[in-house]
Amino acid sequence: MLVPVRLLTLAVALLLVAPAVRAAEVTVNDTARFLAGMPPSADSPLMPLTKDAAWRRHAKFFDGAFTQLEQRQLSRIRAWSDVNLAAPKPTMFYMFSGPDFLYADAFYPKATTYVLSALEPPGAVPDLTRLSPGGVGAALYNVERSLGSILSFSFFITKQMKTDLHAGEISGTLPILYVFLARTGKTIRDVKPITIDENGTLSVGADGAARNAVHGIRITFAGSDGIEKTLYYVSTDLSNSGVKASGFLKFCATFAPGNSLIKSASYLMYAGNFSTVRNFILTNSATIIQDDSGIPLGYYNPKRWRFFPFGRYLGPIKKFPGRYQASYAELFARAQPIDFGIGYRWRPHESNLLLSVKLPDDGTGTAEASVPVEEPPAPPPKPRPRRPRPAPLPPPQDFFWFWR
Secondary structure (H helix, E strand, O other): OHHHHHHHHHHHHHHHHHHHHHHHOOOHHHHHHHHOOOOOOOOOOOHHHHHOHHHHHHHHHHHHHHHHHHHHHHHHHHHHHHHHOOOOOOEEEEEOOOOOHHHHHHHOOOOOEEEEEEOOOOOEOOOHHHOOHHHHHHHHHHHHHHOHHHHHHOOOOHHHHHHHHOOOOOEOOHHHHHHHHHHOOOEEEEEEEEEEOOOOOEEEOOOOOOOOOEEEEEEEEEOOOOOEEEEEEEEOOOOHHHHHHOOHHHHHHOOOOEEEEEOOOOOHHHOHHHHHHHHHHHHHEEEEEEOOOOOOHHHOOOOOEEEEEEEOOOOOOOOOOOOOOHHHHHHHOOOEOOOOOOOOOOOOOOOEEEEEEEOOOOOOOOOOOOOOOOOOOOOOOOOOOOOOOOOOOOOOOOOOOOOO
8 A cells, every 4th residue: 555655645746836837837938929929938838828819810910010020120220230330339228218129129239238218117917827818818919009100110109008008917018028029039038127226226126115216127138149138128207307316327327338229209308308318328328329309419519429321301290390400401411321211200211310429539530330431421510509499399299208
């Protein structure tokens, strides 16, 4: 009777351990792949959910959408980056980004630290195996809806994104970051909540009790080359009063100098109440890639920057009257073409992209960019001496400053 008793004891022990083992197998990487319409690992508890008709439709939709986006946009942006960015820094800053890791990775694929920031909170993604079948289908549909504008136009309509992602079981920017990481071929290794106190000190996994702390997430991941990289997404107010009350820019300064990306930024840095973040970007960036919604040309010191214009400048869209720059138009009269769309004027051959490269302090030396010798860009026009600047009109009511 000893053998049967031992077998029975072992069987009971395995039954008790099995639920814990099962829960441990639901990894963040499998969750990201599932939300992205990509099959999780073969032994993942999420694998049975991929047989559901809602997930199969979701996967088919994302397969088609991301294939088109790769051909139309992302592959062309990476090719542009390879030609025009000779020595990118390891850190890239993307203020007013929302969860747009997609374009951060396309423009700066060689970065090892990505710092993204916007108002939208990180949110959460629960264990999807605990959702009802109907709940999973609704969550997948909401993710699709929230990504509709960026897949079509290159920026987020955040009002729509907030509505979609607060309507179901998953919320905030985290599920979108998961989708973008998975669809760009990344393997997520770890996800932790973070807080940054008023001194710029980072706490990982903290409860955020510190005074004036801002909240976010830290994601460590690797690409196909296996190099470990870090993505910080921080939910914070980037207005002057907001950054004064927080230590977010102090935290960013620990990574400087970096490279910056600004697109579809609602022309906020045209205004005086966003001067602090504007000055931070100018001071702490080695290169800045932006469309015309970023930093107005007049704020750049022409002795410190060399400009490389690409595309066409047609002025702001009707939603943003009063932001036209005559100096920008003059600079872009001799711009090199680009074969992709970007920003609010997202249609091909209507977009503008300015690569600004910081020179040494004395204005001499070689800019860290690849420029055809036979076609050097024309020097930028001298900024017109016009002070004081009139305050720009506020964004229309149906626009939000954290559009991407």
